[in-house]
Amino acid sequence: MLDLQTIRNDFPILDQEVNGFPLVYLDNAASSQKPIQVIDAVANYYRHDNANVHRGVHKLSQRATDAYEGSRSKVRGFLNAKSDKEIIFVRGATEAINLIAQSFVRPKLNAGDEIVISHMEHHANIVPWQILCEQTGASLKIIPMTTAGELDLSTIDELLNDRTKILAVGHVSNALGTINPIKDLIKKAHAKDIPVLIDGAQAVPHMIVDVQDLECDFYVFSGHKMFAPTGIGALYGKQDLLEAMPPWQGGGDMILSVSFEHTQYNELPYKFEAGTPNIAGAIGMGAAIDYMQGLGIANLAQHEHALLVAATEKVTALDGVQIIGTAKQKASVLSFMIEGVHPHDVGTIFDQQGVAIRTGHHCAQPVMQFFGIPATARASFAFYNTMEEVDALVDGIKKVQELFA
Numbered sequence: 001m002l003d004l005q006t007i008r009n010d011f012p013i014l015d016q017e018v019n020g021f022p023l024v025y026l027d028n029a030a031s032s033q034k035p036i037q038v039i040d041a042v043a044n045y046y047r048h049d050n051a052n053v054h055r056g057v058h059k060l061s062q063r064a065t066d067a068y069e070g071s072r073s074k075v076r077g078f079l080n081a082k083s084d085k086e087i088i089f090v091r092g093a094t095e096a097i098n099l100i101a102q103s104f105v106r107p108k109l110n111a112g113d114e115i116v117i118s119h120m121e122h123h124a125n126i127v128p129w130q131i132l133c134e135q136t137g138a139s140l141k142i143i144p145m146t147t148a149g150e151l152d153l154s155t156i157d158e159l160l161n162d163r164t165k166i167l168a169v170g171h172v173s174n175a176l177g178t179i180n181p182i183k184d185l186i187k188k189a190h191a192k193d194i195p196v197l198i199d200g201a202q203a204v205p206h207m208i209v210d211v212q213d214l215e216c217d218f219y220v221f222s223g224h225k226m227f228a229p230t231g232i233g234a235l236y237g238k239q240d241l242l243e244a245m246p247p248w249q250g251g252g253d254m255i256l257s258v259s260f261e262h263t264q265y266n267e268l269p270y271k272f273e274a275g276t277p278n279i280a281g282a283i284g285m286g287a288a289i290d291y292m293q294g295l296g297i298a299n300l301a302q303h304e305h306a307l308l309v310a311a312t313e314k315v316t317a318l319d320g321v322q323i324i325g326t327a328k329q330k331a332s333v334l335s336f337m338i339e340g341v342h343p344h345d346v347g348t349i350f351d352q353q354g355v356a357i358r359t360g361h362h363c364a365q366p367v368m369q370f371f372g373i374p375a376t377a378r379a380s381f382a383f384y385n386t387m388e389e390v391d392a393l394v395d396g397i398k399k400v401q402e403l404f405a
């Protein structure tokens with residue numbers, strides 16, 4: 001069992017009033033809050049160790065380098081990757097997907113080739129592939145979905161074919177909460193020698209991820225959704241694939257030697273980390289991993305699941321409310337529509353009661369198009385949320401219905 005009061009004390013931001021009500025933060029899918037352990041790790045770095053990495057013989061640079069590389073090892077452990085060389089620090093999931101599109105897929109792509117994604121992807125896992133299609137004459141193929149918000153795999157054997165150069169799919173949908181059967185998809189793709197990228201932005205805050213067990217080729221996520229700072233994330237890639245890829249950006253740190261005649265690139269992982277990286281962010285992300293693992297990721301997942309089940313039951317019992325995304329396997333996210341009320345009005349009324357939810361298309365406009373709606377209201381849970389906050393969500397919906405009756 002989690003000691004929620006102790007956990008909440010670690011998140012100072014949660015202890016405040018908004019519009020005269022205690023803050024109820026249910027917008028974790030957009031960005032999560034940070035525990036003092038993460039805030040302190042970042043502050044301590046700037047207070048005591050701040051210097052550039054991989055450069056100086058002096059003490060501060062060595063300490064900064066040790067802390068930065070120590071965080072890489074923590075990410076390796078967090079994902080159960082084989083080697084630190086397989087962990088590239090990036091700005092976030094968005095940057096990681098663009099890197100793979102341009103550095104891994106683009107060199108192999110010809111007109112007529114295909115890239116397969118699903119109907120429920122975040123724009124970050126759509127637009128980089130569309131850019132690539134424009135650049136090369138390749139085309140985008142979409143795994144359809146059902147009205148429950150599950151992938152419809154009835155045509156997957158035709159979708160994955162000898163023209164397919166990559167399958168890129170989300171582990172957990174940010175708009176619907178669906179947990180996709182990625183292990184099966186990876187197996188199916190690999191049976192046809194198709195590499196697979198998994199967008200884990202909404203998965204790593206909520207479940208244990210093991211890239212060796214999944215056998216995915218690439219796995220990407222953002223730190224800020226898993227209790228770490230903004231501007232940092234990670235790209236996992238199988239070592240042999242990363243070795244064979246050309247660098248993505250050029251600059252300092254990604255080279256071994258430079259002359260005007262010839263530049264020799266650095267070894268992994270530095271080949272993909274041009275320029276001074278987000279050192280403080282990486283250190284903060286390492287602290288976030290320590291924090292989650294200290295509490296036990298399985299324990300966190302269990303508590304969140306209980307919150308989602310309770311919220312789903314209570315909201316389902318209300319008249320005039322429709323849940324968008326009713327997959328059997330879900331994590332964290334409850335998207336809903338209140339009959340006769342635009343989601344933006346729902347969000348505003350919630351805010352007046354101190355309840356933070358997100359309203360809009362959640363950067364997943366094809367999902368909205370599928371359901372024929374402009375937007376949803378979305379509550380998304382993290383492990384520091386409580387059953388009382390589930391009740392605040394339900395009360396918020398009732399309040400909206402009263403006001404619009």
Ligand code: 7TS
Nearest residue numbers: 029030092093094122124174201202222
């Ligand atoms: N992939 C998924 C599944 C996401 O949910 C998001 C962000 C991204 C990629 C992009 O992450 P970034 O950190 O690089 O921006 N999703 C959301 C959201 O649901 N609300 O705000 C951002």
